[in-house]
Amino acid sequence: xxxxxxxxxxxxxxxxxxxxxxxxxxxxxxxxxxxxxxxxxxxxxxxxxxxxxxxxxxxxxxxxxxxxxxxxxxxxxxxxxxxxxxxxxxxxxxxxxxxxxxxxxxxxxxxxxxxxxxxxxxxxxxxxxxxxxxxxxxxxxxxxxxxxxxxxxxxxxxxxxxxxxxxxxxxxxxxxxxxxxxxxxxxxxxxxxxxxxxxxxxxxxxxxxxxxxxxxx
Numbered sequence: 219x220x221x222x223x224x225x226x227x228x229x230x231x232x233x234x235x236x237x238x239x240x241x242x243x244x245x246x247x248x249x250x251x252x253x254x255x256x257x258x259x260x261x262x263x264x265x266x267x268x269x270x271x272x273x274x275x276x277x278x279x280x281x282x283x284x285x286x287x288x289x290x291x292x293x294x295x296x297x298x299x300x301x302x303x304x305x306x307x308x309x310x311x312x313x314x315x316x317x318x319x320x321x322x323x324x325x326x327x328x329x330x331x332x333x334x335x336x337x338x339x340x341x342x343x344x345x346x347x348x349x350x351x352x353x354x355x356x357x358x359x360x361x362x363x364x365x366x367x368x369x370x371x372x373x374x375x376x377x378x379x380x381x382x383x384x385x386x387x388x389x390x391x392x393x394x395x396x397x398x399x400x401x402x403x404x405x406x407x408x409x410x411x412x413x414x415x416x417x418x419x420x421x422x423x424x425x426x427x428x429x430x431x432x433x434x435x
Contacts, residue, residue: 229308235319243278250274250330254274254325254329256268281315284314288311289311295362304359305354305357306357313347317344341412345412349389352387352388354386356383358382360375370427370430370431384423385419388418388423389419392419396411
């Protein structure tokens with residue numbers, strides 16, 4: 219309850235963004251088709267649909283659930299190493315809310331036949347997410363929910379610190395690379411590149427953490 223009161227007082231902007239779709243949906247409901255786009259291929263073409271209720275309400279509800287999880291992390295973290303306003307958790311809460319809201323706007327606008335937000339715009343948003351979170355990655359204390367949560371890092375504070383320092387550089391560099399290359403590549407090539415870079419941003423810190431573990435006596 220204390221965390222919820224904190225959010226209402228200190229993070230009113232997040233609360234506003236979370237419930238904005240719930241307020242808008244009744245006004246656009248009749249404009250939406252019975253099948254809502256749910257997946258796009260590498261060429262930006264819709265290749266999967268969902269039913270109207272699921273397609274309209276899933277992301278707003280998911281956004282609220284994830285926000286509440288991030289809000290109550292200090293309560294459920296066994297290590298008790300994080301607090302409600304400790305960086306980068308407030309930043310992560312806002313970035314997550316904005317990112318999921320952006321995806322929802324993209325889906326709803328496409329369902330109604332508009333291109334208010336393009337698929338490329340979503341890639342740019344995710345690339346910016348890598349840059350921002352990369353700047354904060356090294357500040358995350360060991361916990362089971364946020365960060366590069368591989369077993370070797372979770373069991374060794376020094377491993378955690380070094381892994382997240384390397385991860386921080388990689389995330390910023392990868393995000394900047396994706397931002398710089400976006401205007402130079404077609405959507406299909408860029409989509410493939412984005413997938414490869416995202417995979418490497420997860421894989422390299424994991425391998426590095428295992429390498430540090432193997433170096434121990």
